[in-house]
Amino acid sequence: MSQYADGGLLASKPYVSGSAYLHRMGDYCGSCRYRREQRPGEQACPFNALYWDFFLRQQHRLAANPRLALVYRQLDTMADAEKQAITSTAAQLRQHLDSL
Numbered sequence: 744m745s746q747y748a749d750g751g752l753l754a755s756k757p758y759v760s761g762s763a764y765l766h767r768m769g770d771y772c773g774s775c776r777y778r779r780e781q782r783p784g785e786q787a788c789p790f791n792a793l794y795w796d797f798f799l800r801q802q803h804r805l806a807a808n809p810r811l812a813l814v815y816r817q818l819d820t821m822a823d824a825e826k827q828a829i830t831s832t833a834a835q836l837r838q839h840l841d842s843l
Contacts (some may be wrong), residue, residue, distance in 0.1 A: 761794035783828035789836050789843055794831030799826060 762779035766772045772788075774781050782786035782795060798805065798814050806815050818826070836843065 759794055759797055760790065762788035762790045765790060778828060783825065783832040787832065792829050793830040795821075795826075795829045799830060 762772065762777075766779055775788070776786075777788040778786045779788045779791070783793045795818070798811075798818060802815070802818075805811050821829075
């Protein structure tokens with residue numbers, strides 16, 4: 744969604760979703776080969792790595808947003824190794840979007 748394209752002048756937070764939201768809002772996960780509960784890894788849902796990587800890359804812009812405090816508290820509990828795995832997985836996913 745584009746509501747946050749103005750940097751937060753009209754919308755209070757970007758609209759980003761991982762696999763848990765997609766699973767709750769539709770039946771997209773039913774026959775999917777990916778595991779929605781995993782963040783990084785070969786079997787992990789691509790939406791998870793891309794979701795967390797977005798917030799990691801945009802932390803300098805978004806961490807002070809009170810509506811995103813829960814997201815950044817969760818990121819603070821993740822081990823550095825997991826964050827690095829997420830970043831690496833997301834980079835690979837972006838390079839191979841056509842083959843997912």
